[in-house]
Each structure stands twice: as structure tokens, then as C-alpha cells.
Amino acid sequence: MELSRQADYAIRAMMDLAEIPEGELSQTREIARRQEIPEKYLPTIVRTLARAGLIRTLRGSHGGISLARPASKITLRDVVEAIDGPVLLNRCEIRPGECGGVGDKNCSLHTFWERMVRDIEDQMDSIDFEYLVSGER
Amino acid sequence: MELSRQADYAIRAMMDLAEIPEGELSQTREIARRQEIPEKYLPTIVRTLARAGLIRTLRGSHGGISLARPASKITLRDVVEAIDGPVLLNRCEIRPGECGGVGDKNCSLHTFWERMVRDIEDQMDSIDFEYLVSGER
DNA sequence: CATGTTTGACATATAAATATCACTATCCTA
């Protein structure tokens, strides 16, 4: 069970953006270099983040990208779900009622995963990028 | 963030085994059919579980597989880690100290992931296959 | 308004996970 590499890259790019003063732009090439993300790969990730409304982009000379709203208003979960979709889908959850549980009884596994997903979501909801960057909230 | 399909299959196969009386054997083909796991794929997963010491196998006519120890002594974490390895590795954890945190300060992200991994591990430790199958502990 | 710079989009390449196949080793039973 791992976070996808794309999500990891996205989180670090967002942290990089959260470091600079609000409203200023960074170039993806610089972010990639600082965060050790493949230079040619980051644009693909940035596009997804932009479509999800998490960052703003500006083309052209002196263009770049920036957070679409204050770092304190963007959570880890926002970023992870923008990239990977909902947390921890397993087949048991995708098709409720057909849990693969033997017989007709309720699937204990299903119940367990539901609780765990909720916990993970709650924890990721509680972490915003201002905290990640400053260590304070 | 998802569980790998292999781990999902492995968990359901183990639940299937936990349903039958201790010591009796099941055939992988039957397990695959009941749990809707690709028939040709399950042997690959079974092999990993056997090497991890979680199941016993017997070849030949009337052969099959069974849990290597009582279902109450096998946890979800045992199975998930046998298949996928340690939980939730992200690059931040793989290379401590090089968190991609900007500057030299401690990486808040790192701290967060550590806590979350511990929580997930604890939850998966607390669920054994007897509970999963019977709903009781 | 021409030029250089930077992102957007899409096509392609590579790597990893998932799934299948063919063949071998082992075991039970007659």
C-alpha cells in the first residue's frame, strides 16, 4: 500500500509553491529541479492540479504557476484525491453487497476498510500546506 | 492511494481458507471461483503467501492449501505486507533527511506520514482472520 | 508585431503491475 509517485510529486510541488509569497509565480522547471521531480513529467501533474482548481497557471515569458488559494486552505487530501481519486478503493468497496464475503452475511472486511478510509481521510483533511511548510497552524 | 489488487485477492483467499475447518484443504481453483479471482493468477499469489509462511500447500491428487496457523493468529497486516511489503512507502520516508523539504528544517510531511503509517499498521494488526470471518473476537 | 519564454496538449517510449500459459514436481489412489 503506497501513495502513487504522481501524488508524492504533486504534494512536493505544492509545498514548493506554498513556500513563496502569495501571488508570486514559480516555473515548473525550477520546482522540478528543487524537488527532484523529473522535469518532463511535472507538467503532466501540474495540468491535473490546474484542472482540479488547486493551482493557477500563466503562460509566456515570466509565466509560471501559483497556488489558486492560500496554502492554509489547501489540504493534503485535496491534492492526493486530485491526482489519484478517492482513497483506498478496494474491490470490496467498489461493489457493495458483493464483498466476496462467503455466504450472505455482512462483510467484516468491508466494515473495516470503511473505517480505515475514514481515518485516513480525516487525517489528510487535517493537514494543510501552510502547516506543512511552516510547521505551525 | 489504493491497496494493490494482489493484496485484495490475497486477503479474500485467506478469508476463504479461514472459513473451512482447521487442517482441511481447499483447491486454489475453487477459491478463485468462489472469490472471483482470476484462476490463473491465484497460484502466483498463493506462492508468495506460502513462502511467507502464511499457508501450507500440498501437491498431488486431493492436494490443496490451508492456513499455516489458526486464523486468529493471522492479521490483515501479515497478509498485506507479505504481498506488498511495508505500508505506504513514499520517497520522503525512503530517504530520511532528504525529504524535499525546502531548506534545512525538519520535514512536516515526513512526520505526518510516519504517524499515519503507524495508525494504519496498528489498525491492520488489530484485525485477524477469525474476526473477519466470524465477526467476533 | 516579432521574438523568446513558458505552459497546454497529445503522441510515444519505458517500466511496473497484472494476468496467462506451458511445463515440471509431487502426491494419492487404484
Added chain:
DNA sequence: TAGGATAGTGATATTTATATGTCAAACATG
């Protein structure tokens, strides 16, 4: 001890994730 049934193993195919490359669109500046 021969035959059939079952798992073991490694090779191969397929699908998905990751990464790169190419060119177009937008923008600032002179």
C-alpha cells in the same frame, strides 16, 4: 507402480503507471 490430479516454476502476454518528446498556444517585452 502407473495414472490422474494438484501445486510449483518460470516464460510470456497484456494492461496500467511512469516518463519523455514534439509541437501548438499564450503571454511579456522590446
